[in-house]
Every structure is written in C-alpha cells, then in structure tokens.
Amino acid sequence: NAGVMQNPRHLVRRRGQEARLRCSPMKGHSHVYWYRQLPEEGLKFMVYLQKENIIDESGMPKERFSAEFPKEGPSILRIQQVVRGDSAAYFCASSQGRDNEQFFGPGTRLTVL
Amino acid sequence: AQSVAQPEDQVNVAEGNPLTVKCTYSVSGNPYLFWYVQYPNRGLQFLLKYITGDNLVKGSYGFEAEFNKSQTSFHLKKPSALVSDSALYFCAVRDIVSGTYKYIFGTGTRLKVLA
Numbered sequence: 001n002a003g004v005m006q007n008p009r010h011l012v013r014r015r016g017q018e019a020r021l022r023c024s025p026m027k028g029h030s031h032v033y034w035y036r037q038l039p040e041e042g043l044k045f046m047v048y049l050q051k052e053n054i055i056d057e058s059g060m061p062k063e064r065f066s067a068e069f070p071k072e073g074p075s076i077l078r079i080q081q082v083v084r085g086d087s088a089a090y091f092c093a094s095s096q097g098r099d100n101e102q103f104f105g106p107g108t109r110l111t112v113l
Numbered sequence: 114a115q116s117v118a119q120p121e122d123q124v125n126v127a128e129g130n131p132l133t134v135k136c137t138y139s140v141s142g143n144p145y146l147f148w149y150v151q152y153p154n155r156g157l158q159f160l161l162k163y164i165t166g167d168n169l170v171k172g173s174y175g176f177e178a179e180f181n182k183s184q185t186s187f188h189l190k191k192p193s194a195l196v197s198d199s200a201l202y203f204c205a206v207r208d209i210v211s212g213t214y215k216y217i218f219g220t221g222t223r224l225k226v227l228a
Contacts (some may be wrong), residue, residue, distance in 0.1 A: 004156075033215060042203055042218040043157070056215065091156060098214040101147070104157040 002027065004094050004105035012111045013082045021077040021108045025094030032075045033102060034067060037089040046090075049075060082112045115140045117187075117204045119219035126194045127227050134189040134222045136204030145207035146187045147216065148178055150200050157203065163187060174198070194226045 005024040013019050025032050030051050035043040036059075045059040049069040060067065064082075069075040079086055089109050093102035117138045126132045138144055145164055149157040161172025168180045178189045189202060201223050205216040 006156075035216075035218075042220045043216070045208075045215040045217070048215055056212075059215075093157075093216075101159060101162060102216060103159065104149070106156040109154075 004029075004092055004103050006090075006092050006105035006108050008108060009106060010109050010111070012113060014113050015083055016081050019079040019082050019086070019110055019112075021079075021090050021092075021110070023075040023077070023092030023094075023105060025075070025092075026103055029094035029096050029103075031095045031098055031100075032069050033093045033095075034075075034077050035091045035093065037091060037107070039088075043091060046077070079110075082110075084112045086110060087112045115206055115208050115210060115217055117146075117206050117217060117219040119202075119204055119222045121222050122220075123223045123225065125225045125227060128196055129193050132191050132194040132198070132224065132226070134202050134204075134224060136187045136189065136219060137185050138187060138204075138206050139185065140206055141210050144180075144187075145209065146178075146180065147205040147207070148172065148176070148187075148189050149203045149205065151203065151221075152200050160189070160202075194224075196226045196228050199224055199226045 032049045034046040037043045047060050047067045048056040064080045066078045089107045091107045092105045095102045147162045148160040151157050160176050161170050163170050163180045171177045176191050201221050203221050204219040208215050
C-alpha cells in the first residue's frame with residue numbers, strides 16, 4: 001500500500017512565477033490536509049479538503065494561494081506570483097476520515113529565487 | 114485556543130541513557146495528542162497517539178508517552194536512546210473545536226543522541 005505521494009520533491013521558481021504542488025493521498029483516503037513548514041519551525045495548517053470540497057481554508061493566505069481536490073486525480077496546491085517568503089516545505093497529509101490519524105507525505109521543498 | 118508547547122529547542126542525551134522530550138498542551142475538552150518524528154529532508158512519521166484510555170501510550174521504535182491530565186503534559190520517552198533516534202520531534206494536538214480536526218503542531222524539539 002503506497003503511502004502519501006507528493007511531487008515534485010523539489011521545486012525552484014523565480015519571483016512572479018506559479019508553483020503547482022501535487023499530492024496523491026493513500027488509497028482509500030478521501031481527506032487531504034496541506035501544511036507549510038518554514039525553516040526551523042513547526043508545521044502550520046493551511047487547508048483541509050475532501051473530494052471536490054474545501055472544508056477549511058482558514059490557514060491559507062487570502063491572496064495567491066488556492067487548493068483543489070478533484071473527483072479524479074491528485075490534490076493540487078497552487079501558488080500564483082510566488083515571492084521569496086513562499087520558500088518553505090509544503091506537506092500533504094491524508095486520512096480515511098477526519099476522526100482517523102493523518103499520514104504525511106515526504107513534502108515538496110519550494111525555493112523562490 | 115488549542116495549542117501545544119515544546120519548551121526545549123534541543124535535547125542532548127548519551128546513547129544508552131533514557132530520553133525525555135517535553136510537550137504541554139492547552140485544549141478545550143478532551144485532548145487528542147500525537148507525536149511525530151522528522152528526519153532530515155523527509156516527511157513526518159507517526160510515533161504514537163493518545164485518544165483515551167491508559168495514560169502510558171506505547172508507540173513505534175520503542176517510544177512511549179505519558180499523558181498527565183493534571184499537568185497538561187504529554188512527554189515522549191524512551192528507556193535507552195540510540196544514535197539513530199537523532200531527529201526532530203513534533204508534538205501535535207488535534208483541533209476538534211473548529212470541527213475540521215486539523216493538527217496544531219508544536220515548534221519541534223531537536224534530539225541529539227551522542228555516541
């Protein structure tokens with residue numbers, strides 16, 4: 001049973017470009033959470049999605065950030081017009097249900113030049 | 114507001130000695146608590162969780178944690194540390210107030226086990 005997969009593992013973008021981060025949850029999991037980890041800090045919640053629905057996006061910056069989890073395919077975290085402050089590790093976690101424990105992917109490390 | 118605190122940025126311990134990584138929490142209602150470990154450039158690996166029941170929770174790799182309601186603590190322990198235990202450890206509480214059950218993480222404690 002494959003774990004949570006994220007790609008790319010490393011992403012380099014120049015200021016003003018777009019970054020697309022993908023997360024494939026574990027088989028049978030329909031709940032996806034995105035977290036951001038700044039250097040030397042803990043993980044901060046960004047958004048919680050179930051298939052085709054955003055349940056809680058209280059941790060997402062109001063501008064430039066969006067997330068989706070379509071019926072088919074991976075969850076996507078999109079950052080438009082990236083800035084240097086967006087450089088971080090972005091982790092995705094999935095669970096069978098909101099009561100179940102979350103399993104984390106290996107993360108995508110975004111570097112904005 | 115629900116939160117966890119990890120008061121130590123770093124803990125050093127000699128190989129073979131017992132280790133403790135501290136975590137205190139502040140929650141409304143019953144706490145759902147977790148410990149995760151992160152190795153360099155890797156994701157988080159689940160170690161153990163407390164939902165209800167016995168105050169001493171056993172987890173992966175020989176780790177255990179003691180839930181103490183009166184002290185609002187959930188310290189991670191291991192009787193005999195290994196060099197390979199050196200990593201970043203995160204305590205987390207599940208936010209049930211908002212209804213989304215997202216995790217709220219502490220800032221992490223770096224464990225260094227010296228040979």
